[in-house]
């Protein structure tokens with residue numbers, strides 16, 4: 001009896017992490033890694049509720065569905081996480097969209113494309129940071145936000161100009177918020193190059209570039225990104241960093 005009470009209190013002490021877009025690709029790898037590191041994980045997706053429920057059950061976490069392009073649903077996601085666990089220590093803004101558009105075809109990147117990419121890749125993370133801030137500030141282990149951005153937000157590359165601009169903006173928001181929210185909450189970003197995920201499965205040319213030109217001679221695996229996210233959360237003095245994770249392609 002006493003043992004099960006102490007197990008319940010150990011359970012309640014474990015930090016809680018919300019990982020957006022975590023039923024596939026990078027988000028799923030991050031959710032698995034943070035659970036393996038002992039956190040209680042809130043799995044989220046826009047559509048795939050069955051996969052989300054299954055992953056949450058496997059990790060002993062919770063699942064919440066929300067379309068982050070809808071502000072109320074984004075706020076509701078944080079509320080649902082708090083309703084379930086009463087606290088949030090880590091927010092990983094991973095969910096994002098990409099749309100291949102040649103950079104020199106200006107007419108093809110319509111204002112509607114711009115709005116949609118900025119809505120999901122920039123404004124949704126902002127709404128989630130805003131909604132989560134009060135609880136992150138109270139985290140007994142120190143709140144931590146990790147944004148998944150892109151090497152395209154650092155160099156003039158990427159699937160489209162609006163995508164790259166959305167990620168560049170999120171890199172800058174990372175630094176601005178790191179300065180504004182310290183010391184209670186740390187804010188960092190991982191800026192991957194090509195990662196082998198459903199988003200990039202048809203990007204044959206990019207895969208060839210990484211195999212032939214990147215010093216590491218391969219794209220990243222989702223677990224490579226998850227390793228860096230876990231390190232950023234664990235290193236409690238680190239804030240305001242945008243870690244390029246492109247296998248060294250930027251050196252070539």
Ligand code: NAD
Nearest residue numbers: 021024025026046067068069094095096150194195197199
């Ligand atoms: P993915 O398609 O597997 O994951 C993207 C996730 O975002 C999905 O779970 C999707 O449902 C979710 N999402 C998209 N729109 C949403 C919305 N409106 N509401 C809620 N969820 C939404 O792709 P991934 O490669 O794992 O991408 C994860 C993140 O990494 C994205 O932000 C992406 O821009 C970034 N990234 C990926 C690569 C790469 O090469 N794969 C490189 C750099 C950055």
